[in-house]
Amino acid sequence: MKRLLLALGLSLASLAGGLSPAAADSPSGSHGWALNALTLSNGPGSEYDVTGQIPADVAIKVLRCHDNWCLVDGPGGRGWTYKGSVGFGQAPIGPLEGPKLNYASGGPGAVCFYTGTNYTGASLCAGPGQVFTDLALYHLDDVFSSVQVTGSVSVAACRDREFQSYCTRIVESEPVLHQYLRRNLSSVRVY
Numbered sequence: 511m512k513r514l515l516l517a518l519g520l521s522l523a524s525l526a527g528g529l530s531p532a533a534a535d536s537p538s539g540s541h542g543w544a545l546n547a548l549t550l551s552n553g554p555g556s557e558y559d560v561t562g563q564i565p566a567d568v569a570i571k572v573l574r575c576h577d578n579w580c581l582v583d584g585p586g587g588r589g590w591t592y593k594g595s596v597g598f599g600q601a602p603i604g605p606l607e608g609p610k611l612n613y614a615s616g617g618p619g620a621v622c623f624y625t626g627t628n629y630t631g632a633s634l635c636a637g638p639g640q641v642f643t644d645l646a647l648y649h650l651d652d653v654f655s656s657v658q659v660t661g662s663v664s665v666a667a668c669r670d671r672e673f674q675s676y677c678t679r680i681v682e683s684e685p686v687l688h689q690y691l692r693r694n695l696s697s698v699r700v701y
Contacts, residue, residue: 539571539583540675541690543602550589554579562587567602572675598669598676613679615701619661621680623654623695628685630656636700638663643697644671654695658683666699673697 547566551558554576563586564570570584578593617638625631634650636642645651651671659665659682668677669690674697676690686692 539573540598540669542570542572542580542582542675543597543599544568544570544582544584544595545597545602546595548582548584548586548591548595550582550587550591552589554581554590558590561589564591570596572596572598575674598674599678613664613681613701614662615664617661617663619659619663621663621665621698621700622658622660623698624656624658625653627655629658629683636665636698638700641699643673645696645698646671651696652693655687655692656683656685657687664701666701667691667695668697669694671696673699 544564544566548564548570549560550562550564552561564582564584565586568585570582573581573583573588575581575593579590580593580596581590582588582596615638620635620637622629622633622635624633632653634642634645634648634654642648642650645653657665657667657680659680664679664681666673666677667680667687669675678688678691687695
């Protein structure tokens with residue numbers, strides 16, 4: 511019996527030792543999609559060794575991006591891949607695909623972001639034409655939980671600075687921001 515338990519323990523230990531951190535889900539990072547099959551490498555560029563592949567149309571975590579390359583984690587491992595093959599929306603579609611909607615713009619009106627849900631707490635209000643490429647410069651990065659839209663305006667709201675990562679166009683008030691933006695908002699442009 512002791513031998514069986516010892517053999518079982520050794521088998522489990524070798525199995526656990528064989529799992530690399532690349533196979534584990536990342537606790538942090540932005541939600542993303544593999545728009546195509548992603549070739550993973552151990553550095554940000556085509557000159558690095560290939561370490562794995564992630565199939566197309568699956569959810570991934572984007573850990574960070576550098577120039578035209580992103581470090582991602584998903585089924586198939588962790589590694590660097592070409593940024594153009596990574597989608598940051600709610601579905602696995604590229605930024606120029608999907609419906610073309612007639613969004614409100616030009617005002618009069620305003621957009622107000624609130625730190626609390628249901629339009630409570632401290633706020634930042636902006637009118638048509640106002641742009642905040644990096645809310646961290648105003649000590650307002652990752653703090654907003656709701657948005658109120660009044661009049662004929664809409665707002666592009668993005669998870670990361672410089673309008674990167676997950677972005678959406680908000681056309682009506684939201685007492686609770688979408689899960690990808692709630693307390694994760696970093697750049698906005700009011701139309």
